[in-house]
Amino acid sequence: MQDHRFDFVVEASPEDVWDVMWSRIRRGFETEKVKIEIYFPGDAEGNGLVRHCWFPVPRYLLSGGRAQSWEWITESQRPISWRYDAIGKPLWSRASGWTRLEDLGEGRTRVHFRETYEVCNPLVRTLLEKPVHRFISKDNDQLIEASLKASLQRLEEERQARSR
DSSP: OEEEEEEEEESSOHHHHHHHHHHHHHHOEEOSSOEEEEEEOOSTTOTTOEEEEEEEOOGGGSSTTEEEEEEEEEEEETTTEEEEEEEEETTTEEEEEEEEEEEEETTEEEEEEEEEEEESSHHHHHHHHHHHHHHHHTTHHHHHHHHHHHHHHHHHHHHHHHHO
């Protein structure tokens, strides 16, 4: 099983971080590499949200360089934390991811991420799990942090514009 963790600090309250991240989680999105469709939005806190994701994987998996996962939010408590569980293919894997928002006071929040990833087939797990997970998540840390910080900056600019 692969277990990846990282964290970073942003200049925003946990409530603002939650609102910015969940506005994107709830609507889905599409980029050149990733597509996320929301099948069910879940309850007011996001519990039960169901999404279908497409993302790049190594071409040697013979899937045209694309993989899919079906993910659902299983534990969500605003503005503290949420967890997702997922199944994916082509390797037939399972994953869980956790995000926790730690209030540091003075309008600062530490954002903690953790993801576990395990390929179901023991032979394929031994041969491919580590390199495939490394490929899938190689840029996630930087992309998530940069995207969140940019979104928080836009939120602050919008607030300043409204207060003028």
